[in-house]
Amino acid sequence: MAERLSIAVVGAGYWGPNLARNFRASADWELAAVCDLDLARARQVAETVGGAPVTDSLDAVLRDRGIHAVAVATPARTHHPIVMAALAAGKHVIVEKPLADGFGRGEEMVDAAAERGLVLMTDHTYCYTPAALKIAELIAEDFLGEVLFIDSVRINLGLIQPDVDVFWDLAPHDLAILDFVLPGGLAPVSVSAHGADPLGTGKPCIGYLVIPLAGGAIAHVHVNWLSPTKIRQMVIGGTRRTLVWDDLNPQQRVSVYDRGVDLATRSRRRSDTHAARISYRLGDTWAPALPEREALSSVAAEFAAAIRERRRARTSGESGLRILSVLDAAAASLAAAGAPHPLALAGVEQDRRARAEREAVAG
Template sequence: MTVSTTQARLRVAVIGAGYWGPNLARNFTASAFWDLVAICDLDADRAQGVADRVGGDVAVYSDVAAVLARPDIDAVAIATPARTHHALVLLALRAGKHVLVEKPLADNRDHGAEMVQEAAERGLVLMADHTYCYTPAVLKIRELIAAGSLGEILFIDSVRINLGLVQPDVDVFWDLAPHDLSIIDFVLPGGLRPEAVSAQGADPLGAGKACIGYLTIPLQNGAIAHVHVNWLSPTKIRQMVIGGTERTLVWDDLNPQQRLSVYDRGVDLTQQSIDGADAAASLVSYRLGDTWSPALPEHEALGAMVSEFAASIREGRAPRTDGEAGLRVLAVLEAASRSLTDHGLMSPVQSNIHGASTDADLVEVGR
C-alpha cells in the first residue's frame, strides 16, 4: 500500500473492542494524524458501543476479512488476546496494511519472528504496543541514560505488584512482566539482550500457574536486572530503581507529584597497590549528594504512541518499539518459562537472528 507523504490523515481500523481497543480508538480519534474509520469485534454490539463513544463516521464490523478488504484503510491496530495475534497480523500484512499490535507481540517467539519477517518482506511497519515506552517518565529515563547522567548501569530493580485478576491463559510473568521488560529494553542502549535468565515462581492459590514471580536478568559488564511481579499483593506498587556509577534514578509511577527522583548518591570503590605489590585492596567510599526531580511534560502515552506509528509509516522507518523490540521481550519471556519449569536454573535466551528487520527493510513510503 502506498501512502502519501503529504499531511493527509492516515486511515486506521481497530480490531478488538474489549479492554484495550476502546483506548486505542479514543486516541486515534483524537490524533491529528489519523482518521478512525472502522472498529471490528466478534461482538458487533460491543464494537458499536465503542463507535458510539468515539463518535464520527466509524463503520462497525464483526468480520476481519471485510475490514482488511477495504483498500482505503492504511493500517490496523490489533487489540485481541495474544494467541490470536499471529494469524491476525499475517492476514493484515498480506492485505497490505501497516500493523500496530498489543503486547505481547505474539504468544511465542517463533510466531513473532514470522510476523517480523513478513512485515520486512512487504515493506510494511509492524509496531509493538509497548505503551509505557511513550510515557514522559520513561522517555526521560531513556534520555538520561543515553546522556550518561547515571554513568554505567549497575543494576535495575523493578516491582509490579497488585491484587490483580488471575488470568485464565497465562501466568503472572506473561501478564505483567512484558511491561517491565519492554521498558528495560527501551531505556538500555542496544536493548535487552541477555544471554540467559533465571525465573522462580509460586502458586500458593493452586491456580495451576505462577501467581508470584521473580525474574533475574544478567546484563552486560556484570550488571543485573531483577523483576518482581505478583497478582496477590494487597498493595499496588509500580516502581523501578536504576543504579549507575554516577547516579541512581527512582521511578514511582503511582506518585504523580514526583514520578522521577535522581539521587547523586552511591558507592565508589578505589583500588590501591599495597607496598608496590600486585595485590589490590578495595577502599569503599560513599557519595552523598543532592536529589532532584526532572520536570516532565504532560501527555498521554497512547497519544504519543499513535503519533509515532503515523510518523514511522510516513517516514518509511522502523518505529521506536518495532517488531524486533517485541521479539526481544518474547525471547526473555520464553526463557523465563523454561527456567520456571527447571526450578529456577539459568535458561538461554534465543537471539533475534531469524526475522530480523532494519530500517532499510522498510520501503520509502510514497516516494
C-alpha cells in the first residue's frame, strides 16, 4: 500500500475533531468521511479541518470499499458494536480509550480482528508523546536499572462524567503509559482500588489504585476530578536512577535523578536484622532534550505503518485489553471495600498457556 490510505472518523464530539484534524494533515491518510448522528456537528468538524464528506450513516461508511479504516471516537459503551461491525466489513480500526466498556467485550473485539487479519489499535495518545517514547527507551536500555516503584498522579478540577467513574475516565492514560514503558507490558496479578464520592454523585470522583508489579515492585495511581490544582506527574524509581515526568512543564518534561538508596550487602538469613548496609547516592540531575510535536500525528503514522507492514500497532488491541483487565479488577476491588482482586487477563493467559501445552503434548 504505497498510496495514501483512506479513513473515516466516526464521532464528531470531544475527541473526533482532533482525530479528523490529524488524519487530514497526515501524508499517510486521506480523510474520506466524518460520520456522526448529528450532521450539523459533522459538517462543522469537516469544515474546521479543511473539508471532507459527511454522513450520519455508519452503514454507508462500512459499505464503502474505498475506505480502508475507521477511527472510532464515540462513548465507550458504543465501541463494541461499532468496532465489531467495522471489522466484519473488513476495515482496520483505531478506537479511542478505553477500548471497550468491559473486558469481555474488548476480548471479542481483539479476537475478531485477529481472525480477520485486521489491525485493531487503541488510541493511547500519551504513549506517543516524545516524553513517553524517551522513558520507554531509557527503561529498555536499563538506564534506570530495575524498576522499584511507580507513583502516578492525574488530578484536576474536571468534568464529572455522566456514564463512567474517575477510574474509567482518567486512569486509562496512566495505565496505558505503564503498559507502554514497562518491559513486557503491564501484567499484574491483582489490583486494589479505593474510591470516594464526597459529593454524592453516585460514582467515585477520587480514586487510588495499587498495582503489584514483577520482582516486588509496586505502582500507585491517583486520579481525582475534584482537585483545584492540575497535576500530571509520574515518578519511576529504579535501582540506578529515578525519573520524573511532569507533563505540565514544557521546559523540562522529563528529569532523571542520579539519587537513591544503595544496598551494599545483603544477608541470606531472614533473622539477620542487619541484612543490608544502606548508603545514599546523591548525584546529578539530567534533563533530556525532547522535541515538541503533537502526539496524535505519531498515532496516525503508527496506524498506517501497522496496516502497511501487516503487524500489531505499538498500542494494539491487546494493549487496550490489558488496561480493561485492570479497570474491571479495580471495579471488583471497589465493590469488595478495596480487597485485592485478580485480573481476568491473568486467568485468560493461564488458560491459553495450558491449552498450548496440551496441544504440544498431543502433537
